[in-house]
Amino acid sequence: MAQASKPDEPQETDQHGLPMILPQDGELQEGWLARVMRILFGWKAAATRADLELVLTAEQPESGFSPAEAAMLKNILGLRECRIASIMVPRADIVAVHQEITLGELIMVFAGAGHSRLVVYNDTLDDPAGMVHIRDLVAFMAARAAIDPNSTVVKGGPATDLDFAKINLSMPLAAANIVRELLYAPPSMPALDLLAKMQATRIHLALIIDEYGGSDGLVSIEDLVELIVGDIADEHDEDEKAMVTRQNDGSFVAIGRASLDDVRAAIGDEFDVGGAAQEVDTLGGYLVMRAGHVPVRGELVPGPGTFEAEVLDADPRRVKRVKIYRRKDGRPGTPHEPPAVRPVAARPTPAREEPPRTNPNGQPPP
Numbered sequence: 001m002a003q004a005s006k007p008d009e010p011q012e013t014d015q016h017g018l019p020m021i022l023p024q025d026g027e028l029q030e031g032w033l034a035r036v037m038r039i040l041f042g043w044k045a046a047a048t049r050a051d052l053e054l055v056l057t058a059e060q061p062e063s064g065f066s067p068a069e070a071a072m073l074k075n076i077l078g079l080r081e082c083r084i085a086s087i088m089v090p091r092a093d094i095v096a097v098h099q100e101i102t103l104g105e106l107i108m109v110f111a112g113a114g115h116s117r118l119v120v121y122n123d124t125l126d127d128p129a130g131m132v133h134i135r136d137l138v139a140f141m142a143a144r145a146a147i148d149p150n151s152t153v154v155k156g157g158p159a160t161d162l163d164f165a166k167i168n169l170s171m172p173l174a175a176a177n178i179v180r181e182l183l184y185a186p187p188s189m190p191a192l193d194l195l196a197k198m199q200a201t202r203i204h205l206a207l208i209i210d211e212y213g214g215s216d217g218l219v220s221i222e223d224l225v226e227l228i229v230g231d232i233a234d235e236h237d238e239d240e241k242a243m244v245t246r247q248n249d250g251s252f253v254a255i256g257r258a259s260l261d262d263v264r265a266a267i268g269d270e271f272d273v274g275g276a277a278q279e280v281d282t283l284g285g286y287l288v289m290r291a292g293h294v295p296v297r298g299e300l301v302p303g304p305g306t307f308e309a310e311v312l313d314a315d316p317r318r319v320k321r322v323k324i325y326r327r328k329d330g331r332p333g334t335p336h337e338p339p340a341v342r343p344v345a346a347r348p349t350p351a352r353e354e355p356p357r358t359n360p361n362g363q364p365p366p
Contacts, residue, residue, distance in 0.1 A: 075228045082227060084194055085187035088208045088217030092318050093257075096121055099129050103137070103176065104169030110134050117205045119218065120179050126214045129179060131205050136178040141167050184209050187216055195224045251325035256284030256318055267324065273304050284319035287311070295319055302327075 065073065096119035097109055109118065120129045145162040173179065183206035185194055198204050204221035226232055243258035244266035252267055263283050264271045273286055280286050287309055288294055291301045295311045301322075303309050308327045313320040 071230075072228055079192040079195075079227060080190065082191040083187065084185060084189050084191050084206075084208060084219050085217070087191065087223050087227065088187070088219045089223075090217050090257075091125065091215055094119060094125065094215070094218050096125055097132070097173065098122075099174045099179065100172045102170050102172060103141070103167070106132070106137065106173055107169075110137070117220070119182065119205070119207060120173065128182060128207055128215065131180050131182045132173065132178060133180060136180070137176075140176055140178050144168075182207055185219070186211075191224055191227060194219065195221070198224070247323075249325075251323055253312070253321065253323050254283055256282065256287075256314075256320050256322065258283045260286060263324075267307075270305055271303070271307060271324075283309075283322065287319050287322065 095109070095113040095115060097106060099120050099122060101109070106118075116134045117131050119125070120132050121127055122129050141164075142162065144167045145164045181203060183194075183197065183201065183203045185197075185206045185208055187208050187210065194206060198206070198221050206219045207215055208217040208219060210216040222232060243262050244252055244254040246252055246266070252263075254263055254266075259281055260273055260277055260283060264273075276286055276289060280289055287301045287303075290303070291299070294316060295301050295314060297311055297314050299311045301309045301311065303324065306326050307324055310323045310325075311319055311321075312323055
């Protein structure tokens with residue numbers, strides 16, 4: 001028997017009298033962002049990412065966002081394309097400690113580093129053991145220094161007298177058992193994925209590992225948050241010195257970590273490294289590539305065009321500080337120029353003494 005058809009139900013309409021297409025059972029509801037955009041701007045649920053980027057680039061009164069809101073939303077949209085290799089602290093700048101470091105020495109490292117977390121390694125940085133948090137160190141010392149063994153001073157309880165003489169500062173870090181787990185990530189990992197991983201694991205420090213398993217850099221959750229909200233400076237952060245500083249004589253003093261873009265912005269468009277910008281990002285990297293080795297202090301390295309760089313400070317691993325100026329002769333330098341060799345005066349060759357002649361019987365000839 002055929003089933004009787006139901007009478008047509010009145011279809012809902014919008015404020016313009018047009019029929020509304022309602023989602024059927026099992027269909028996904030439109031996302032919250034799409035609903036907000038539809039309510040605010042009258043957009044359809046099919047509003048795309050490009051549409052939002054277009055709104056954020058419009059004039060602020062037209063977009064409805066304040067400059068701060070628009071900047072943060074742009075930064076969020078850019079997280080998808082950002083890789084942690086572009087924000088990580090390079091290996092040479094990582095502050096790390098050996099697992100056998102004493103607690104007294106660890107306190108001094110924390111005092112000088114200005115960080116709340118430090119990487120802990122076994123033999124080298126390529127053999128990491130975890131990380132140590134300054135809060136765990138303070139809690140361990142407070143528990144050892146507490147006169148009352150039942151005190152809850154470490155857990156925020158009532159204050160108790162502390163006897164710091166009871167703390168054995170010569171104890172190795174490994175024996176204190178306060179080393180925590182550390183995250184590991186490849187340089188190609190998207191910044192947004194690492195942020196989500198840090199939130200899920202509650203581990204806020206990641207060591208960046210290269211394809212060979214060696215340590216390549218370091219990223220903290222603060223580095224990732226700064227991608228969205230901008231630089232975050234706390235009470236202990238010191239004002240950073242300018243990467244490139246103009247001198248009274250017209251030369252420039254630059255930090256080796258300064259990006260090539262910053263150097264060019266400070267000196268001018270004439271400081272154009274050309275295709276080298278595809279290979280290296282920093283001034284120090286460019287000078288190493290230009291010289292063919294890590295330049296030493298006092299070495300002159302020809303730069304782009306008529307510029308020349310004098311290495312003011314360096315170590316066997318990197319260039320720290322350089323002075324950039326124009327060559328006096330106004331001619332472009334040639335990379336890998338061999339140093340001038342002063343001719344050495346020829347020394348007279350001493351006469352060779354011949355052994356005395358003898359006859360077959362071993363007697364000197366007559």
